Amino acid sequence: MCVLHVIPPLLGLTAGPATPSRRADIDSLAARAAAAMRDGFAHVEQGWLSGDELVESRETMVRVLADIPQAGDDLDSIQTDLLEPAFRAQLADAAALPFGNLLVQLDELRGGLARHSSRSLLGGGGFHLMRYPPGAKFMRHRDEEPAMSEPRRNSISFLLYLTPDDWSAADGGSLVVYDASAAPRELPPTAGSLVIYDSTIEHEVQATRRERHLISGRFRESDADWSRRRQEEAEARRGSIR
Ligand SMILES: O=C(O)CCC(=O)C(=O)O
Numbered sequence: 001m002c003v004l005h006v007i008p009p010l011l012g013l014t015a016g017p018a019t020p021s022r023r024a025d026i027d028s029l030a031a032r033a034a035a036a037m038r039d040g041f042a043h044v045e046q047g048w049l050s051g052d053e054l055v056e057s058r059e060t061m062v063r064v065l066a067d068i069p070q071a072g073d074d075l076d077s078i079q080t081d082l083l084e085p086a087f088r089a090q091l092a093d094a095a096a097l098p099f100g101n102l103l104v105q106l107d108e109l110r111g112g113l114a115r116h117s118s119r120s121l122l123g124g125g126g127f128h129l130m131r132y133p134p135g136a137k138f139m140r141h142r143d144e145e146p147a148m149s150e151p152r153r154n155s156i157s158f159l160l161y162l163t164p165d166d167w168s169a170a171d172g173g174s175l176v177v178y179d180a181s182a183a184p185r186e187l188p189p190t191a192g193s194l195v196i197y198d199s200t201i202e203h204e205v206q207a208t209r210r211e212r213h214l215i216s217g218r219f220r221e222s223d224a225d226w227s228r229r230r231q232e233e234a235e236a237r238r239g240s241i242r
Pocket residue numbers: 128130138143159175189203205214216
């Protein structure tokens with residue numbers, strides 16, 4: 001996998017605030033995702049991005065990737081700090097930030113998830129622009145290893161698919177999630193869909209037959225908060241068994 005750290009080029013997208021109705025939608029989404037995660041499931045929100053927002057995000061993705069050398073047959077993952085408000089603040093022209101409006105909405109989502117899941121989510125986290133060429137796949141993994149300890153841990157992951165509208169089963173590239181469902185769940189990368197899951201849930205990507213674009217992001221916690229929360233959750237489970 002090709003991992004590059006880039007200062008994203010400034011592209012002409014405006015970073016207007018999320019509208020009040022959109023904010024209410026995001027809070028409701030956060031509540032539903034937090035409830036799913038509490039029960040050990042990934043949450044899938046179909047059509048989270050649609051219309052102009054989806055088109056603009058796809059165009060931005062293609063423009064940013066066009067400026068970066070590509071690895072060829074392997075999947076490219078371009079790591080950016082765009083989810084970090086401090087990083088965004090230091091950019092000369094904040095109004096021309098790539099993914100500006102989307103980033104504002106993801107800040108709202110982080111706040112909503114923190115409230116509804118009682119996690120002390122930190123600002124920033126990974127914001128990866130991913131491109132799978134035909135034939136690429138991603139082996140089974142977790143975005144956070146429970147056994148490891150680091151100052152900052154991935155807590156909640158999200159995947160936002162910027163695939164073509166006419167993605168079909170024949171195109172492959174499904175995400176397979178090993179969550180609390182009775183059997184692994186195969187989720188096609190439907191355009192504009194957003195998948196939210198606890199970063200410790202295992203998942204993989206089946207081989208795609210068509211170029212496949214997405215944004216893969218992480219909201220983080222400090223290790224101390226992560227460990228305390230895990231312990232409290234384990235105690236609550238023991239309490240409910242008794
Ligand atoms: O490509 C996908 O659907 C999943 C990507 C992924 O698992 C990751 O970025 O950690």
